Amino acid sequence: MTTLSNRALNRALLDRQFLLVRTDHTPLEVIGRLVALQAQEPNWPYVGLWSRIHGFTHSRLTTLLQDRTVVRSGLLRSTQHLAAADDFRRLRPLLQPVLDRTARSAYFARNSAGLDPASLVATGLELLADGMTPRKELARRLAERHPGRDGRTLAGEVELRTPLIHNPATGAWGSWGTRSAVSVTPAEIWLGRPMAPATAKDLIRRYLAAFGPAGTMDVQAWSGLTRLGEIVSDMRAELRHYRGPDGRELIDLADAELPDPDAPAPVRLLPAFDNALLGHADRTRIISHEDRNHVMPGQARVRPTFLVDGHVRGSWSLEGDTLRLTPFRPLSATDRAALEQEAERLLPFVGGENVAYGGPGATRSP
Structure with missing residues (x-):
């Protein structure tokens, strides 16, 4: 049995994630290859596709959401993802036990104690029968049906226990902080087709x-x-x-090819929550244990990062019109120049004007 080095695993991951070489595949094809894109905040999937696709523009994803080819909903690990509509129909039923497990957690169980989960879902679907409904309105109506219970928590449990699609506007570029404005509708109504479980x-x-x-x-x-x-x-x-x-x-x-472990890996800027960092239990093929603590300081936080030679070497953030790079340790002059060039290319896409450095690794290496 062949033993693969950490570098070989790194290059294989980058290749399959379209991070070794940008692709000319369509956004729909790339989303299909990646299975789903983390979409905790609406803007991040756009950055993830920009880093993977030649000439990617915002409208190419927004259009897919508007025409119902791509949907936003709870999926992998009970978190919000974008997925191709056909994939969602097949994968959500398979992953439903994961979302049910989250719905049984103490946070939800305290609020719904004594309620039958099936009856709660039936009530939720009844209230959503007219189509897209704001979460706030669903919460209000559920609270009316179940006095003394928190309606927002009940609405969240319904969304976990049955597949609901978010309105396309909340997946559009520029929709930061719109969680409270999310509207939802039953997946089968939105897609016009039933769920079809994958194996x-x-x-x-x-x-x-x-x-x-x-x-x-x-x-x-x-x-x-x-x-x-x-x-x-x-x-x-x-x-x-x-x-x-x-x-x-x-x-x-069996037919998957492995790239040359010595293949050069260009600098890439990844969005927050990118699954390239979250797709393994052992993530050392792309991020060290030490740097993982910088990037993932808490259960619900994964900072945007940049890759140098295929590995996470720092984080980045957009502060007003400034894209701030924070290396975790000093970079070589060559790597710094490549990082700056990639950041300059990203600036117009994210609406920034300047690139700046910050953090302990910001000092230029000799």
Whole structure:
């Protein structure tokens, strides 16, 4: 069994994520390859696609949301994602146990104690029967039906327990801080088609195409699903097998090619919550344990980052019209110049005018 170095795994991930070379594939094709894009805040998927696609413009994603080809909803790990509509129809039912598990957490359970989950969902769907409804209105109506309970929490539980699509406007570029303005509608009404569950094997194959080679624990960390070991074992004959740097067994699609580990990796700026950083239990192929603490300081926070030679070397932020780069340690003159050039290219896309440095790694290396 071939042992793959950390660098080989890094280059494989970058290649499959379109971060080794920008692609001419359409945004829909790229979203399909990546399975889904984190969309905690509406603007970040746009930056993720800009870093992966030649000549990407905001309208190319906004149009997909408006024509219902791409949708925004809860998906992987119970978090908001963008996915192709057909993928959402297949993947949301498969991932529903993950969202149900979140709905049973103490935060929701305290508020809905004594309520039958199926009845709560039925009530929610009844209140949403007329189409797109503001979350605030759904919360108000649920509170009327269930006096003494917090309506916003009940609305959140309904959204976890049944697939609801967000209105396209809340996925549009520039929609920062619009969570309170989100409207939702049942997925089958929005899509005009029923859910059509995929199998766990389908999901594993899709994952490997975007994140492999990887281990079973990596698939579980990315998806939120558990107990996939038996399913992976049943797929053994169709997969290729490797060892990772730590001796763990890794799996991959049989026909998947690995790029040259010595292939150059250009500087890339990634958005907050990018799944390239979140797609594995062991993330050292792209970010060190030390730097992970800088980027992910809490459970619900993943800062925007930049890659140098394929690995996270710092974070960035947009402060007014200034794009601020924060290296975690000093960069070489060559890497600094490449980073500045990429940041300058991103500026017009995010509406900035200046690039500046900050943080302990900002000092120029000799």
